[in-house]
Amino acid sequence: MSAALPPIRSVESRRLAGVASERPWVRWLLTGAALAFVAAFLLVPLALVFFEAFAKGPAAYLAAIADDEAFSAIRLTLLIAVIVVPLNFTFGVAAAWLLARYDFFGKSLLLALIDLPFSVSPVISGLIFVLLFGAQGWFGPFLSDHGISIIFAVPGIVLATTFVTFPLVAREVLAVMQAQGGAEEEAAFMLGASGWQILWHVTLPKIRWGVLYGVILCNARAMGEFGAVSVVSGHVRGQTNTMPLEVEILYNEYRFVGAFAVASLLTLLAVATLVLKKVVERAVGRQRREAPIAGDRIAFALPAEEAGGGQ
Amino acid sequence: MRTRGVLPGFGLTMGYTSFYLGVLVLIPLSALFFKAGSMGPAEFWRVVTHPRTFAAYRLTFGASALAACINAVMGFLLAWVLVRYRFFGKSIVDAIVDLPFALPTAVAGIAMTTAYAETGWLGAPLAKLGVKVAFAPLGIVVVLTFVGLPFVVRTVQPVLEELDPDLEEAAAVLGATRWQAFRHVVLPALVPPLLTGFTLAFARAVGEYGSVVFISGNMPMKTEIAPLLIVTKLEQYDYAGATAIAVMLLATSFAILLAINALGRWSRRSHA
Numbered sequence: 001m002s003a004a005l006p007p008i009r010s011v012e013s014r015r016l017a018g019v020a021s022e023r024p025w026v027r028w029l030l031t032g033a034a035l036a037f038v039a040a041f042l043l044v045p046l047a048l049v050f051f052e053a054f055a056k057g058p059a060a061y062l063a064a065i066a067d068d069e070a071f072s073a074i075r076l077t078l079l080i081a082v083i084v085v086p087l088n089f090t091f092g093v094a095a096a097w098l099l100a101r102y103d104f105f106g107k108s109l110l111l112a113l114i115d116l117p118f119s120v121s122p123v124i125s126g127l128i129f130v131l132l133f134g135a136q137g138w139f140g141p142f143l144s145d146h147g148i149s150i151i152f153a154v155p156g157i158v159l160a161t162t163f164v165t166f167p168l169v170a171r172e173v174l175a176v177m178q179a180q181g182g183a184e185e186e187a188a189f190m191l192g193a194s195g196w197q198i199l200w201h202v203t204l205p206k207i208r209w210g211v212l213y214g215v216i217l218c219n220a221r222a223m224g225e226f227g228a229v230s231v232v233s234g235h236v237r238g239q240t241n242t243m244p245l246e247v248e249i250l251y252n253e254y255r256f257v258g259a260f261a262v263a264s265l266l267t268l269l270a271v272a273t274l275v276l277k278k279v280v281e282r283a284v285g286r287q288r289r290e291a292p293i294a295g296d297r298i299a300f301a302l303p304a305e306e307a308g309g310g311q
Numbered sequence: 312m313r314t315r316g317v318l319p320g321f322g323l324t325m326g327y328t329s330f331y332l333g334v335l336v337l338i339p340l341s342a343l344f345f346k347a348g349s350m351g352p353a354e355f356w357r358v359v360t361h362p363r364t365f366a367a368y369r370l371t372f373g374a375s376a377l378a379a380c381i382n383a384v385m386g387f388l389l390a391w392v393l394v395r396y397r398f399f400g401k402s403i404v405d406a407i408v409d410l411p412f413a414l415p416t417a418v419a420g421i422a423m424t425t426a427y428a429e430t431g432w433l434g435a436p437l438a439k440l441g442v443k444v445a446f447a448p449l450g451i452v453v454v455l456t457f458v459g460l461p462f463v464v465r466t467v468q469p470v471l472e473e474l475d476p477d478l479e480e481a482a483a484v485l486g487a488t489r490w491q492a493f494r495h496v497v498l499p500a501l502v503p504p505l506l507t508g509f510t511l512a513f514a515r516a517v518g519e520y521g522s523v524v525f526i527s528g529n530m531p532m533k534t535e536i537a538p539l540l541i542v543t544k545l546e547q548y549d550y551a552g553a554t555a556i557a558v559m560l561l562a563t564s565f566a567i568l569l570a571i572n573a574l575g576r577w578s579r580r581s582h583a
Contacts, residue, residue, distance in 0.1 A: 022489060027396055034392040035404070037385045041457050042410050044432060045422035052425060091331045098324035113332050116340075118511075119564065121518025123538040124557045127545065128339035131346050136550055138342060163335055185318055195319035217412060224415025226521035227538065231545060244417040244521070251421050251525070263418040270413035274406045 049267045052260035064261035072238045073246035073262065077223050079154070080242060084161045084222045085169075089215055092169035097203070100177040101185070114170050117163055126160050126231025133159075152234030157242065160228035165218045172214025176207045209287065213280045220273040224266055347558040350551050358555040363531050364540060367556075371537040372563070374448060375516035378455035382512045383505055385456075386463025393464070394471045408464050411457055416521025423454050424526040446528035451536065454522040459512030466508035467501055474500055506575045510568060517564045 021027070054061055064070065095114060099107065117125065131137050133150040143150060150156045184206065188198045226244040233240040241249065243262055250259035347355060358364060392398075393405055411419065427434040427444040434444055444450045474497065482492040520538040527534040535543075537560050544553035 021395065030388060031392050031396055031398050034385070034389045035398075037389065038404055038407065040433060041453075041460060042407050044426050045414075045419060045457070046407075046410065048422045048426050048432065049418060052422075091328070094324045094327045094331075097320060098328050101318050102321050104321075104325075110328065110332070113336055116336055119514045119518070119568065120340075121520065121538050121541075121557075121560065123520045123541050124343070124518070124561065127541060127553060127557055128343050130545065131342040131550065131554065132339055134550070136548075159335070163339070166331075166335070182318065189318055195323075198318065199320075220413045224413075224418070226415060226417040227518075230521075231542065244415045247415075247417045247421060248525075256425075259421055263415075263421060266415045266418050270410060270415070270418075273413040274409055277409060278402070278406050 046267065046271075049260055049263050052256055053264040055260075056257050060257050061261050061264075064255075064258040065265070067258065069238050069241065070246055070258065070262050073241045073243045074265070076154070076157075076239075076241065077243040080157055080161055081219050081222045083158050084165060085215060085219050087162055088166040088169045088218055089173075089211075091166055092173040092211070092214070093199075093204075095170045096173040096177045097199075099174055101182055114167050117167050122164055122225065122227025123231055125163050126228040129156055129159050129163075129232055151232055152236065152240060154240065156232035157229050157240065160232045161222050161225050164225050164228050165221045168218040168221060169211070169214045172217075173207060173211045176210030177203070180206055180210075209280055209283050213277050216273050216276050220269055223269060343554060343557060343561075346551065346554040350555060354551070355555050358552050359559045363535070364537075364556055364559075366532045367535050367537040367540045368560070368563070370448065370451070370535070371517055371560070372567075374451045374455055374536070375513050375519075377452050378459055378516050379509050379513035381452070381456045382459045382463045383509045386460065386508060386512075387467055387501070387505060390464045390467040390471055394468060409461050411460050416458065416519065417525070419457055420454060420522035420525035423457060423522065424450070427453060427526065445526050446534070448527075448534055450526040450528075451523055451534065454526050455516040455519055458519050458522060459515050462511040462515065463505065463508030466504040466511070470501060470504045503575060503579055506571065506578070510571045510575075513571075514564060514568055517560070 022030070053064075095110075099111065130151055133139050133143060133156060135144065135151075137151075150159070184202050185198050188202045193201070223242075224244055225242075226248070229242055230245055230248070233242065233245060235241060235245060235249070237249070243266055247259050247263050247266070250256075250262065350358075389404075389408065393401065393408075424431075424445050426432050427437070427450060429435065429438045429443070429445070431445070437444055442449070444453055478496050479492045482496050483489070487495070518538060520536075520542070523536055524539055527536065527539075529535055529539060537556060541553045541556050541560075544550075544556065
């Protein structure tokens with residue numbers, strides 16, 4: 001195919017052909033290969049979830065979602081997210097405030113600890129809480145004496161999910177706070193604002209767009225966590241089964257419409273998360289364009305004022 | 312540049328962060344190592360060198376490395392196409408790259424299994440070619456490629472965007488072929504993010520459980536991964552065995568990650 005194109009020799013003709021790019025057939029080939037990869041690994045599973053969920057028609061789909069067990073799984077999953085996401089958001093803001101605003105001994109160790117759950121298998125994340133709170137665990141006898149159940153109950157699911165998802169928010173909040181700098185916070189402090197006032201009126205409005213994706217992603221992961229939750233939940237149907245666990249059970253019982261119907265709800269959540277990411281990126285990009293980079297301190301002062309003025 | 316102790320709240324945020332990390336990360340993880348330590352070295356060694364455990368480790372690390380390699384190549388290509396070319400549907404492709412971050416692994420598992428089973432959309436044509444994906448080691452590589460897909464794209468993409476095409480133009484003007492310009496101008500700048508992306512994809516794949524259990528078929532010695540073996544031991548109430556396998560899995564993956572990081576630092580120094 002390359003023989004069909006005239007050989008380019010002189011500097012001028014190279015420039016005309018766009019020297020910093022490839023020949024058209026190469027571009028087509030590379031784009032085609034990349035898109036085929038995306039289709040085989042991302043589009044097919046995405047489309048297949050909905051195809052299988054509606055394989056027996058909309059009525060079967062609705063019946064599968066309205067099923068008692070599916071419904072209680074949905075309720076439990078929402079409950080977990082409602083507990084875990086605010087917990088992790090509060091931690092994310094506190095940790096980011098600490099790491100972005102102060103220098104202290106052991107800072108990199110703290111950062112490494114925050115990243116740690118990323119490299120721990122979800123199964124191990126569940127296992128560590130079983131070792132602590134399970135019947136044979138450190139606190140097992142104490143808990144059973146007092147009639148408290150953590151493992152094979154909701155608190156265990158909350159703990160495991162929190163462990164798996166907290167770095168997502170903390171990392172995002174930290175990145176945003178580091179990029180924006182602390183000039184406005186200092187100014188507010190000089191003007192006599194207290195720490196809580198700075199947090200509430202300066203920092204939170206300033207970071208709200210930047211951290212939104214982190215919070216949304218944490219939410220999606222909290223609702224979809226499988227490995228860690230499956231270790232601590234005990235799989236009690238109608239009680240400690242979250243949506244992903246319900247998907248597994250239905251699938252293993254060959255109730256494919258039911259499995260894919262519950263899966264389709266989680267898939268919609270994932271798609272909504274991706275759409276929201278794009279929306280947030282646009283909003284942040286617009287903020288940056290409206291605030292031309294003049295110096296790292298001034299650059300982000302404008303969006304902060306704009307955010308403050310909009311309230 | 313940053314304020315040091317001017318703003319209030321150091322004590323409070325330090326206390327809260329340490330407490331949260333202590334309760335959630337340090338104490339639980341130390342429980343893992345205490346449990347392993349209480350086993351005694353002989354028993355620990357017996358569990359982690361059992362042929363079934365050994366086969367699981369080999370499969371886990373082998374399939375993860377293979378999937379991370381596929382992601383390094385295809386993720387690089389995808390980042391290149393997204394940054395340098397224009398085509399219809401580009402912003403949708405860019406958005407959908409993050410799907411594996413947001414889609415629950417169990418959903419990915421059942422969807423990939425159905426797609427790559429012998430009667431599935433992609434499995435049927437592959438079966439005609441004599442390639443068995445689902446319920447075979449290849450299926451594990453396929454789902455691990457899925458879960459690690461965004462990492463390489465998202466680490467390479469921003470660096471590629473920052474890379475000035477003028478450099479390549481200069482190389483071309485000085486007589487370099489397109490391939491030479493790519494090999495000697497573009498590629499060296501992209502080695503660090505590629506390595507980072509590879510490492511993240513590998514680390515994610517080693518621990519992956521949710522999607523693999525559906526597609527692998529879970530046959531001991533053949534398609535049983537290490538995280539599944541941990542779950543199996545737990546279901547038999549063999550907490551010590553599960554812990555030993557977990558400690559070994561963690562230690563090995565940390566050693567590999569440290570080695571890759573050292574390699575990255577070494578390559579950066581030798582290029583600088």
